[in-house]
Amino acid sequence: MEDRPINQSLSLIDTNSVPAEDKSVLHVWGRASLSGHVKISGAKNSALAIMAGALLCPEDCLLRNVPSLLDIERMSQILSVLGIKIKRQGDNLEIDARTPDDSQAPYELVSQLRASFFVIGPLLTRLGVARVPLPGGCAIGARPVDLHVRGLQAMGAEVQIDHGVVHAYVSGSGGRKLKGAKIYLDFPSVGATETLIMAATLAEGETTIENAAQEPEVVDLANFCRAMGAKIRGAGTNTIIISGVPSLHSVDYSIIPDRIETGTFLVAGAITNSEITLSPVVPYHLTAVIAKLREIGTQVIVEEPNCLRIVPDTLRATDIETSPYPGFPTDMQAPFMALLAQSEGDCIITETVFENRLRHVAELNRMGADIRVKGNNAVIRGVPILSGAPVLATDLRASAALVLAGLAAEGKTAIRGLHHLDRGYENLEAKLQQLGAKLQRVQDEEEVEETVQVQDHDQVLPK
Numbered sequence: 001m002e003d004r005p006i007n008q009s010l011s012l013i014d015t016n017s018v019p020a021e022d023k024s025v026l027h028v029w030g031r032a033s034l035s036g037h038v039k040i041s042g043a044k045n046s047a048l049a050i051m052a053g054a055l056l057c058p059e060d061c062l063l064r065n066v067p068s069l070l071d072i073e074r075m076s077q078i079l080s081v082l083g084i085k086i087k088r089q090g091d092n093l094e095i096d097a098r099t100p101d102d103s104q105a106p107y108e109l110v111s112q113l114r115a116s117f118f119v120i121g122p123l124l125t126r127l128g129v130a131r132v133p134l135p136g137g138c139a140i141g142a143r144p145v146d147l148h149v150r151g152l153q154a155m156g157a158e159v160q161i162d163h164g165v166v167h168a169y170v171s172g173s174g175g176r177k178l179k180g181a182k183i184y185l186d187f188p189s190v191g192a193t194e195t196l197i198m199a200a201t202l203a204e205g206e207t208t209i210e211n212a213a214q215e216p217e218v219v220d221l222a223n224f225c226r227a228m229g230a231k232i233r234g235a236g237t238n239t240i241i242i243s244g245v246p247s248l249h250s251v252d253y254s255i256i257p258d259r260i261e262t263g264t265f266l267v268a269g270a271i272t273n274s275e276i277t278l279s280p281v282v283p284y285h286l287t288a289v290i291a292k293l294r295e296i297g298t299q300v301i302v303e304e305p306n307c308l309r310i311v312p313d314t315l316r317a318t319d320i321e322t323s324p325y326p327g328f329p330t331d332m333q334a335p336f337m338a339l340l341a342q343s344e345g346d347c348i349i350t351e352t353v354f355e356n357r358l359r360h361v362a363e364l365n366r367m368g369a370d371i372r373v374k375g376n377n378a379v380i381r382g383v384p385i386l387s388g389a390p391v392l393a394t395d396l397r398a399s400a401a402l403v404l405a406g407l408a409a410e411g412k413t414a415i416r417g418l419h420h421l422d423r424g425y426e427n428l429e430a431k432l433q434q435l436g437a438k439l440q441r442v443q444d445e446e447e448v449e450e451t452v453q454v455q456d457h458d459q460v461l462p463k
């Protein structure tokens, strides 16, 4: 990707131009075997938090291994509105947050990218004021921000919510600085933990966050802040202690590999009964996912220094219950359901993190799966094989699940709602094609030549 200021690039990839109803369709021809190696991109959820964290720094920051995704473009656009200069150079972002202003982040952008709410912590601790629209709910749940707000209030912020905008400010008496506090999170919220870590880096005194989220992306943000000179201990445990410092300095920082993209490709290997390798990866970021893949009969081999190899065998049913890290990640629930839909036997997937994250069940059932939803449980009866069908993606990870199901199904699957996919997976189609998958994205009105059935049931794309 050529060097250009992000603002200019946005005019080329203006996220507002993404049609509300994305008109493209992804056709997937199933039953193709995969082979080879796939490169894992930088972690979306780490990059988004760290981009917000760059607001803390009055000097240039260089972020490396930043994936090219719709969500990253949207976060860049929001930071630009806040006076931040961003320049993309290939996989790197140069961020100049010397003069952030206290503009209000625009609702139409915040409502499309929940992670943009994370700017509230850095803005408040750096400027003493922040005005950020409530992100609102999304397909998977109400997504409140009460834990973020209550934590900031504990640190001395005055917070009012007026016409859907969170107005936070630090009253002049304390020199407009947040104060260190002891904060207990009712739930180990990733976003709230990240907001409060960032707010505490420049606060006066020490902040303790109890029942903190332990996700690798939280640790990556903490490591980024420490590289800028922040004093943070305990990231990755349920108790994080931050001692405020007067200011931070520039940093050159590389984002960790995306563990959810890694898990998605491991499932792609398992669901197509294909042996593939993936790197770079951090194996211990996927302990729960690897354990479950082994439980169903798949070999997952760690090859030094940072590579995984998957060697499928049986597909035995096994129960899954999502929970905060180090538990089974909620973001892998939908991709794993596509796999278990074809397993030998019955199993239950329980979603405990989000209240409405089973909407992909109906679409998988259109493909011949036998899944019943009972509350936050999906009761799965494994079927021998799924069948291709037209389906609609309802959220980011559901769209990945439908692609995976399409790779395994008999016949062709046509997936709509691809703007969800483009938010979180960098070059997913190209990476799958390079492994031998048969898929093609076309505009809705375009005709797609039917594939030619050949002897070995392999199917070839139209020329």
Ligand code: EPZ
Residues within 6 Å of the ligand: 045, 046, 048, 114, 115, 141, 142, 143, 144, 145, 146, 147, 148, 149, 187, 188, 189, 190, 191, 192, 213, 215, 217, 330, 331, 353, 354, 355, 396, 397, 424
């Ligand atoms: C982050 O969302 C991720 N997004 C999500 O990934 C991920 O699924 C989630 O963490 C859980 O791991 C980013 O990092 C950008 P939470 P976040 O706060 O921070 C409730 C993906 O597909 N809650 O840990 O919003 C909340 O409603 C996305 O890449 C409150 O009640 O997740 C939810 O039920 C999807 N009050 C639960 O906690 C709050 O103030 C977990 O939310 C905050 C959260």
